[in-house]
Amino acid sequence: MSRLIRFNKPFDVLPQFTDPGGDRRTLADFIDLPGVYPAGRLDRDSEGLMLLTDDGRLQARIADPKHKLEKCYWVQVEGEPDATALAALSSGVVLKDGRTRPARARRIAPPAALWPRVPPIRVRKSVPDYWIELTIREGRNRQVRRMTAAVGHPTLRLIRHRIGPWTLDALAPGCWDRLAPP
Structure with missing residues (x-):
């Protein structure tokens, strides 16, 4: 069964699990759940709802503008x-x-x-x-x-x-x- 995670991303957090520069906060600082990935992005300087899943089809349905979610x-x-x-x-x-x-x-x-x-x-x-x-x-x-x-x-x-x-x-x-x- 696929997993779906709801996360309230704080301001100044990268919407990904790694930071190429290595000094900024990322999703990994908050979510210790292997195998889930963001379904869409939310800028570092924006806050609020992010959805993460381990289901590629669900991720595409949430993130792809063609689905008009x-x-x-x-x-x-x-x-x-x-x-x-x-x-x-x-x-x-x-x-x-x-x-x-x-x-x-x-x-x-x-x-x-x-x-x-x-x-x-x-x-x-x-x-x-x-x-x-x-x-x-x-x-x-x-x-x-x-x-x-x-x-x-x-x-x-x-x-x-x-x-x-x-x-x-x-x-x-x-x-x-x-x-x-x-």
Whole structure:
């Protein structure tokens, strides 16, 4: 039977088990379970849900954009996104590598289950920050950050909350648990 692991990746952790440089934290600092591999990636400076499995088919189904599995992010952005910015995110944003697929974007209150980030984000008293929830069905390199920047609201903090039917729920940063495979 295949194994499926849910992990809450902390900020500044590489989304792989080894570091070519040898001095950065990796998944191996948190998960001591041989034979599982990430199903998709999450940038070093992003936080939140990662799924790991030992099943190649399941890994492909989760990670490959052709399966259009939704990924939902909580994004703290600089400035107040108005209806125009949210509509642009929803209809697709033109990036250097082409237009993104349509997404779902809405403003949200700061997530209730949010943990403090170490180190904290930079705060500027003259520029407010807001949270949006952005749901996409593709996975280009640093896509969410590039999308919010393209509409004038750079990302300050990025947390992946959901991949398909799997969510973080109350899983603390740096913790993992086993899930029943689909």
